[in-house]
Amino acid sequence: MDMESSAPSPQMDAAFAALSDPTRRAILARLAGGEMTVSEIAAPFAVSQPAISHHLKVLEQAGLITRRVDGQRRPCRLAGGTLEELEAWLDTLRRALTANYDRLDAVLAEEMAKQHIQKD
Protein backbone atom coordinates (compact mmCIF):
# COMPACT_ATOMS: atom_id res chain seq x y z
CA MET A 1 0.00 0.00 0.00
CA ASP A 2 1.23 3.42 -0.89
CA MET A 3 0.89 5.44 2.27
CA GLU A 4 2.45 8.66 1.10
CA SER A 5 2.15 9.85 -2.44
CA SER A 6 -1.25 8.89 -3.70
CA ALA A 7 -4.75 9.09 -2.39
CA PRO A 8 -6.04 5.94 -0.72
CA SER A 9 -8.43 3.93 -2.82
CA PRO A 10 -10.55 1.99 -0.34
CA GLN A 11 -13.23 0.93 -2.79
CA MET A 12 -10.98 -0.42 -5.52
CA ASP A 13 -8.53 -1.92 -3.02
CA ALA A 14 -11.39 -3.65 -1.24
CA ALA A 15 -12.63 -4.93 -4.58
CA PHE A 16 -9.23 -6.37 -5.50
CA ALA A 17 -8.89 -7.96 -2.08
CA ALA A 18 -12.36 -9.46 -2.38
CA LEU A 19 -11.54 -10.87 -5.81
CA SER A 20 -8.30 -12.48 -4.63
CA ASP A 21 -10.31 -15.35 -3.08
CA PRO A 22 -11.36 -18.18 -5.44
CA THR A 23 -14.59 -18.94 -3.56
CA ARG A 24 -15.64 -15.31 -3.84
CA ARG A 25 -14.84 -15.29 -7.56
CA ALA A 26 -16.97 -18.42 -7.93
CA ILE A 27 -19.82 -16.73 -6.06
CA LEU A 28 -19.66 -13.78 -8.43
CA ALA A 29 -19.70 -16.15 -11.39
CA ARG A 30 -22.87 -17.77 -10.00
CA LEU A 31 -24.49 -14.38 -9.49
CA ALA A 32 -23.78 -13.48 -13.10
CA GLY A 33 -26.81 -15.68 -13.83
CA GLY A 34 -29.06 -13.42 -11.76
CA GLU A 35 -30.27 -12.77 -8.25
CA MET A 36 -30.00 -15.62 -5.73
CA THR A 37 -30.63 -16.32 -2.07
CA VAL A 38 -27.80 -17.36 0.24
CA SER A 39 -28.88 -21.00 0.23
CA GLU A 40 -29.08 -21.01 -3.56
CA ILE A 41 -25.59 -19.55 -3.78
CA ALA A 42 -24.21 -21.99 -1.20
CA ALA A 43 -25.67 -25.13 -2.83
CA PRO A 44 -22.70 -26.18 -5.03
CA PHE A 45 -20.00 -25.27 -2.50
CA ALA A 46 -18.40 -27.63 0.01
CA VAL A 47 -18.11 -24.87 2.60
CA SER A 48 -20.75 -24.07 5.20
CA GLN A 49 -23.52 -21.53 4.75
CA PRO A 50 -22.04 -19.25 7.48
CA ALA A 51 -18.77 -19.27 5.52
CA ILE A 52 -20.66 -18.28 2.38
CA SER A 53 -22.42 -15.55 4.37
CA HIS A 54 -19.04 -14.21 5.41
CA HIS A 55 -17.86 -14.15 1.79
CA LEU A 56 -21.05 -12.33 0.80
CA LYS A 57 -20.40 -9.74 3.48
CA VAL A 58 -16.88 -9.13 2.11
CA LEU A 59 -18.24 -8.84 -1.43
CA GLU A 60 -20.96 -6.45 -0.28
CA GLN A 61 -18.49 -4.24 1.60
CA ALA A 62 -16.29 -4.14 -1.50
CA GLY A 63 -19.24 -2.88 -3.51
CA LEU A 64 -19.28 -5.95 -5.75
CA ILE A 65 -22.74 -7.18 -4.79
CA THR A 66 -25.89 -5.64 -3.40
CA ARG A 67 -28.54 -7.25 -1.20
CA ARG A 68 -32.16 -6.37 -0.71
CA VAL A 69 -34.68 -7.34 1.93
CA ASP A 70 -37.44 -9.68 0.82
CA GLY A 71 -39.32 -10.86 3.90
CA GLN A 72 -37.03 -13.29 5.69
CA ARG A 73 -34.67 -13.47 2.76
CA ARG A 74 -31.85 -11.20 1.67
CA PRO A 75 -31.23 -12.08 -1.97
CA CYS A 76 -27.94 -11.02 -3.58
CA ARG A 77 -27.14 -9.66 -7.00
CA LEU A 78 -24.09 -8.29 -8.78
CA ALA A 79 -23.53 -4.58 -8.28
CA GLY A 80 -23.16 -2.62 -11.47
CA GLY A 81 -20.28 -0.22 -11.26
CA THR A 82 -17.25 -1.49 -9.38
CA LEU A 83 -17.12 -5.00 -10.77
CA GLU A 84 -17.64 -3.84 -14.34
CA GLU A 85 -14.90 -1.23 -13.98
CA LEU A 86 -12.49 -3.79 -12.56
CA GLU A 87 -13.33 -6.42 -15.13
CA ALA A 88 -13.06 -3.92 -17.93
CA TRP A 89 -9.69 -2.67 -16.77
CA LEU A 90 -8.26 -6.14 -16.20
CA ASP A 91 -9.69 -7.50 -19.42
CA THR A 92 -8.19 -4.64 -21.38
CA LEU A 93 -4.79 -5.12 -19.82
CA ARG A 94 -4.86 -8.87 -20.32
CA ARG A 95 -5.84 -8.60 -23.97
CA ALA A 96 -3.22 -5.95 -24.68
CA LEU A 97 -0.45 -8.00 -23.04
CA THR A 98 -1.57 -11.14 -24.84
CA ALA A 99 -1.35 -9.38 -28.19
CA ASN A 100 2.08 -7.97 -27.44
CA TYR A 101 3.59 -11.26 -26.28
CA ASP A 102 2.12 -13.22 -29.16
CA ARG A 103 3.86 -10.74 -31.44
CA LEU A 104 7.06 -11.12 -29.44
CA ASP A 105 6.98 -14.89 -30.08
CA ALA A 106 7.22 -14.20 -33.81
CA VAL A 107 10.09 -11.75 -33.31
CA LEU A 108 11.99 -14.27 -31.18
CA ALA A 109 11.38 -17.10 -33.65
CA GLU A 110 12.71 -14.97 -36.48
CA GLU A 111 15.81 -14.09 -34.47
CA MET A 112 16.46 -17.70 -33.50
CA ALA A 113 16.16 -18.73 -37.16
CA LYS A 114 18.74 -16.07 -38.11
CA GLN A 115 21.16 -17.26 -35.44
CA HIS A 116 20.68 -20.83 -36.60
CA ILE A 117 21.55 -19.87 -40.16
CA GLN A 118 24.62 -17.98 -38.98
CA LYS A 119 25.83 -21.04 -37.10
CA ASP A 120 25.62 -23.29 -40.19
Added chain:
Amino acid sequence: MPKPLTFELVGETQLVVTRDFDAPPALVWRAHTEPQFVEKWQAGFDGWTLEIITFDVVPGGKYRLDYAGPDDGAFSITGTFLEVEAPRRIVQEEIMLMPDPTPANHVETVFSAKGEGTQMVMTMTLPDAETRKEMMDTGMLDGMEFSYQSLDALELA
Protein backbone atom coordinates in the same frame (compact mmCIF):
# COMPACT_ATOMS: atom_id res chain seq x y z
CA MET B 1 0.43 -21.85 -31.06
CA PRO B 2 0.54 -18.82 -28.79
CA LYS B 3 1.48 -19.68 -25.24
CA PRO B 4 -0.94 -18.92 -22.42
CA LEU B 5 -0.61 -15.77 -20.39
CA THR B 6 -1.45 -16.10 -16.71
CA PHE B 7 -2.76 -13.05 -15.02
CA GLU B 8 -3.25 -13.08 -11.27
CA LEU B 9 -4.30 -10.60 -8.65
CA VAL B 10 -1.99 -10.81 -5.65
CA GLY B 11 -2.90 -9.08 -2.43
CA GLU B 12 -4.62 -5.77 -2.79
CA THR B 13 -2.43 -3.84 -5.17
CA GLN B 14 -0.42 -6.19 -7.36
CA LEU B 15 -0.90 -7.94 -10.64
CA VAL B 16 1.40 -10.80 -11.61
CA VAL B 17 1.72 -11.77 -15.26
CA THR B 18 3.49 -15.00 -16.24
CA ARG B 19 4.43 -16.01 -19.77
CA ASP B 20 6.77 -18.62 -21.25
CA PHE B 21 8.87 -18.17 -24.38
CA ASP B 22 10.69 -20.73 -26.55
CA ALA B 23 13.75 -18.47 -26.81
CA PRO B 24 16.52 -18.56 -24.18
CA PRO B 25 16.72 -15.80 -21.52
CA ALA B 26 19.59 -14.00 -23.29
CA LEU B 27 17.45 -13.44 -26.40
CA VAL B 28 14.28 -12.57 -24.47
CA TRP B 29 16.37 -10.05 -22.59
CA ARG B 30 17.53 -8.45 -25.84
CA ALA B 31 13.94 -8.27 -27.07
CA HIS B 32 13.03 -6.24 -23.98
CA THR B 33 16.08 -4.00 -23.86
CA GLU B 34 17.15 -3.24 -27.45
CA PRO B 35 14.93 -0.55 -28.96
CA GLN B 36 14.91 -2.00 -32.48
CA PHE B 37 13.44 -5.19 -31.00
CA VAL B 38 11.02 -3.44 -28.67
CA GLU B 39 9.65 -1.45 -31.58
CA LYS B 40 8.69 -4.66 -33.38
CA TRP B 41 6.50 -6.18 -30.73
CA GLN B 42 5.20 -3.40 -28.49
CA ALA B 43 3.75 -1.60 -31.48
CA GLY B 44 0.21 -2.13 -30.26
CA PHE B 45 -2.84 -3.04 -32.28
CA ASP B 46 -3.44 -2.64 -35.99
CA GLY B 47 -3.48 0.94 -37.14
CA TRP B 48 -1.18 2.20 -34.40
CA THR B 49 2.46 3.08 -34.72
CA LEU B 50 5.15 3.23 -32.08
CA GLU B 51 8.11 5.56 -32.15
CA ILE B 52 10.81 5.07 -29.54
CA ILE B 53 12.14 8.48 -28.59
CA THR B 54 14.44 7.49 -25.75
CA PHE B 55 15.42 4.08 -24.43
CA ASP B 56 18.39 4.11 -22.10
CA VAL B 57 18.53 0.75 -20.34
CA VAL B 58 20.83 1.56 -17.43
CA PRO B 59 19.94 2.23 -13.79
CA GLY B 60 18.49 5.74 -13.73
CA GLY B 61 18.08 5.74 -17.53
CA LYS B 62 14.91 7.14 -19.08
CA TYR B 63 12.60 5.85 -21.78
CA ARG B 64 9.80 7.31 -23.83
CA LEU B 65 7.57 5.54 -26.32
CA ASP B 66 5.21 7.65 -28.44
CA TYR B 67 2.12 5.99 -29.87
CA ALA B 68 -0.04 7.38 -32.66
CA GLY B 69 -3.25 5.90 -33.97
CA PRO B 70 -6.54 6.37 -35.78
CA ASP B 71 -8.54 9.59 -35.35
CA ASP B 72 -5.46 11.49 -34.22
CA GLY B 73 -5.17 9.24 -31.18
CA ALA B 74 -1.92 9.63 -29.32
CA PHE B 75 -0.36 8.83 -25.98
CA SER B 76 3.08 8.19 -24.58
CA ILE B 77 4.64 5.75 -22.16
CA THR B 78 7.55 7.17 -20.20
CA GLY B 79 9.61 5.83 -17.37
CA THR B 80 12.87 5.29 -15.59
CA PHE B 81 14.84 2.07 -15.34
CA LEU B 82 15.67 1.57 -11.68
CA GLU B 83 17.49 -1.76 -11.69
CA VAL B 84 19.00 -3.53 -14.69
CA GLU B 85 20.54 -6.97 -14.16
CA ALA B 86 21.19 -8.61 -17.53
CA PRO B 87 19.85 -11.04 -18.49
CA ARG B 88 17.44 -11.74 -15.68
CA ARG B 89 15.80 -8.76 -14.03
CA ILE B 90 14.51 -5.27 -14.83
CA VAL B 91 12.79 -2.89 -12.44
CA GLN B 92 11.19 0.21 -13.86
CA GLU B 93 8.85 2.98 -12.84
CA GLU B 94 6.40 3.90 -15.53
CA ILE B 95 4.22 6.93 -16.15
CA MET B 96 1.78 7.23 -19.02
CA LEU B 97 1.02 10.59 -20.61
CA MET B 98 -2.61 10.62 -21.67
CA PRO B 99 -1.51 13.47 -22.07
CA ASP B 100 -1.85 14.12 -18.33
CA PRO B 101 0.62 11.98 -16.39
CA THR B 102 -0.62 8.96 -14.45
CA PRO B 103 0.96 8.17 -11.07
CA ALA B 104 4.06 6.00 -11.28
CA ASN B 105 3.47 2.30 -11.82
CA HIS B 106 6.22 0.07 -10.40
CA VAL B 107 7.05 -2.92 -12.61
CA GLU B 108 9.50 -5.74 -11.90
CA THR B 109 10.22 -8.21 -14.70
CA VAL B 110 12.20 -11.42 -14.04
CA PHE B 111 13.36 -13.87 -16.71
CA SER B 112 14.50 -17.35 -15.74
CA ALA B 113 15.60 -20.35 -17.78
CA LYS B 114 12.90 -22.97 -18.22
CA GLY B 115 14.01 -25.98 -20.27
CA GLU B 116 15.50 -24.48 -23.42
CA GLY B 117 13.25 -21.46 -23.11
CA THR B 118 12.39 -18.70 -20.69
CA GLN B 119 9.78 -18.02 -18.09
CA MET B 120 8.89 -14.37 -17.54
CA VAL B 121 7.24 -13.18 -14.33
CA MET B 122 6.17 -9.54 -14.34
CA THR B 123 4.89 -7.99 -11.12
CA MET B 124 3.03 -4.72 -11.46
CA THR B 125 1.87 -2.47 -8.68
CA LEU B 126 -1.44 -1.13 -9.84
CA PRO B 127 -2.05 2.52 -10.47
CA ASP B 128 -4.28 3.95 -7.77
CA ALA B 129 -8.03 4.00 -8.00
CA GLU B 130 -8.12 7.67 -8.81
CA THR B 131 -6.13 7.12 -11.99
CA ARG B 132 -8.27 4.24 -13.08
CA LYS B 133 -11.36 6.29 -12.43
CA GLU B 134 -9.97 9.15 -14.48
CA MET B 135 -9.26 6.80 -17.36
CA MET B 136 -12.80 5.55 -17.18
CA ASP B 137 -14.25 9.04 -16.87
CA THR B 138 -12.55 10.11 -20.07
CA GLY B 139 -14.69 7.52 -21.82
CA MET B 140 -11.78 5.28 -22.66
CA LEU B 141 -13.56 2.41 -21.00
CA ASP B 142 -17.25 2.32 -21.63
CA GLY B 143 -18.82 -0.76 -20.10
CA MET B 144 -17.46 -3.90 -21.65
CA GLU B 145 -17.24 -2.53 -25.18
CA PHE B 146 -13.80 -1.47 -26.31
CA SER B 147 -12.36 0.12 -29.35
CA TYR B 148 -8.90 -0.87 -30.39
CA GLN B 149 -7.95 2.63 -29.45
CA SER B 150 -8.75 2.13 -25.79
CA LEU B 151 -7.11 -1.29 -25.79
CA ASP B 152 -3.95 0.20 -27.10
CA ALA B 153 -4.01 3.21 -24.86
CA LEU B 154 -3.96 0.99 -21.80
CA GLU B 155 -1.36 -1.35 -23.21
CA LEU B 156 1.26 -0.94 -20.52
CA ALA B 157 -0.84 0.65 -17.84
